[in-house]
Amino acid sequence: MIYADNAATTKMSEAAIHTMTELLQDAWGNPSSLYTHGQKAKEVLEKAREDVAAAIGAEPREIIFTSGGSEADNQAIRSAAESGRRKGKTHIISSAFEHHAVLHTLERLKKEGFEVTLLDVHENGLIRPEEVEAAIREDTCLVTIMTANNEIGTIEPIREIGAVCRAKGVLFHTDAVQAVGHIPLNVKEDNIDLLSASAHKFHGPKGVGFLYVRKGVPVTNLIEGGAQERGRRAGTENVPGIAAMATALKEAIAHMPENTTKLTALRDRLIDGLLQIPHSALNGDRAQRLPGNVNFCFEGIEGESLLLLLDDKGIQASSGSACTSGSLDPSHVLLAIGRVHDVAHGSLRLSIGEDLTEEDADYIIRSVGEVVTYLRGFSPIWRDLMAGKKEFIL
Ligand SMILES: *Cc1c(COP(=O)(O)O)cnc(C)c1O
Numbered sequence: 001m002i003y004a005d006n007a008a009t010t011k012m013s014e015a016a017i018h019t020m021t022e023l024l025q026d027a028w029g030n031p032s033s034l035y036t037h038g039q040k041a042k043e044v045l046e047k048a049r050e051d052v053a054a055a056i057g058a059e060p061r062e063i064i065f066t067s068g069g070s071e072a073d074n075q076a077i078r079s080a081a082e083s084g085r086r087k088g089k090t091h092i093i094s095s096a097f098e099h100h101a102v103l104h105t106l107e108r109l110k111k112e113g114f115e116v117t118l119l120d121v122h123e124n125g126l127i128r129p130e131e132v133e134a135a136i137r138e139d140t141c142l143v144t145i146m147t148a149n150n151e152i153g154t155i156e157p158i159r160e161i162g163a164v165c166r167a168k169g170v171l172f173h174t175d176a177v178q179a180v181g182h183i184p185l186n187v188k189e190d191n192i193d194l195l196s197a198s199a200h201k202f203h204g205p206k207g208v209g210f211l212y213v214r215k216g217v218p219v220t221n222l223i224e225g226g227a228q229e230r231g232r233r234a235g236t237e238n239v240p241g242i243a244a245m246a247t248a249l250k251e252a253i254a255h256m257p258e259n260t261t262k263l264t265a266l267r268d269r270l271i272d273g274l275l276q277i278p279h280s281a282l283n284g285d286r287a288q289r290l291p292g293n294v295n296f297c298f299e300g301i302e303g304e305s306l307l308l309l310l311d312d313k314g315i316q317a318s319s320g321s322a323c324t325s326g327s328l329d330p331s332h333v334l335l336a337i338g339r340v341h342d343v344a345h346g347s348l349r350l351s352i353g354e355d356l357t358e359e360d361a362d363y364i365i366r367s368v369g370e371v372v373t374y375l376r377g378f379s380p381i382w383r384d385l386m387a388g389k390k391e392f393i394l
Contacts, residue, residue, distance in 0.1 A: 084141020
């Protein structure tokens with residue numbers, strides 16, 4: 001079996017599983033309790049906070065542990081929106097290809113009276129800092145742009161976007177869920193005020209993540225209750241999960257240089273191989289992309305059938321994101337970069353992991369070629385294209 005859907009979730013690393021199982025046994029106390037078991041858990045929790053903070057160049061007190069990336073996105077955006085509203089600033093800038101955790105939060109804020117500008121994403125899947133700058137107004141309270149896109153893997157110029165925001169006195173949030181543990185990030189150098197991350201995207205457990213909030217930026221609670229996380233997020237902390245996240249993140253950062261080299265070579269091998277399939281195209285910029293991301297459109301086929309047939313061949317991949325697969329709408333990300341509906345339907349995302357081999361990559365290329373040819377054999381759209389009744393787009 002080849003697992004090529006690491007953007008949806010990753011397998012936990014051995015070390016993270018070890019940390020978690022050991023702590024389920026040994027650090028089951030409530031970190032808010034003052035007796036020995038509680039203090040042991042508290043120590044583990046605060047060590048994890050130091051490790052996570054160090055991984056992104058932050059201070060431990062700037063880290064809030066959450067239930068994952070979605071919660072961190074919600075809290076970041078709501079915090080900036082509410083602090084903006086207190087100053088009469090109710091305009092927010094984002095992009096059309098953000099994750100739904102961002103887009104749906106913005107929809108909700110629109111109903112509460114906020115105005116949202118969604119910037120266009122260029123054909124290569126990149127957002128231009130000068131367009132962010134041009135969109136900033138007197139009443140803008142927040143710019144939220146993702147570090148790397150979860151479908152097409154493009155890496156956005158966040159340092160430059162952050163610099164523009166800093167110069168204009170506007171808060172900058174970035175959904176870095178696909179980036180943390182995969183590419184170098186430093187919240188200070190990258191001019192980031194708020195950053196979201198999720199453990200299960202870097203070989204940690206599901207249901208754990210964190211929000212970085214720069215010192216001095218006001219935070220709104222989404223969950224009321226006890227005084228955990230300095231009163232910024234109530235609920236007894238998932239100590240084993242949080243510690244396992246820290247283990248996975250330290251490991252990902254320690255191995256980042258060799259993982260990047262290995263994945264980039266495999267990614268480029270896959271891209272070159274798949275480009276040999278006629279009427280196919282890579283989605284997103286070829287160079288400015290995550291080391292493990294390959295995303296293609298094939299004209300004249302349906303992504304869903306492609307996935308099922310690849311699964312039969314032992315290849316697990318995705319079409320769009322895990323959240324949109326299962327619905328018949330084409331991906332909002334592919335539409336945002338200007339792919340038309342017909343073409344966007346025939347998409348394939350391969351998000352590869354460190355365990356993939358060259359042989360696996362070649363097997364994927366061969367299998368995708370076979371399946372695309374097979375599906376085109378009885379596709380009415382393909383027949384029309386071949387008969388000249390429809391024009392090829394790719
Ligand atoms: C997976 C993902 C999320 C959601 O994270 P969860 O921990 O699953 O809630 C948010 N943003 C991006 C870009 C993601 O890839």
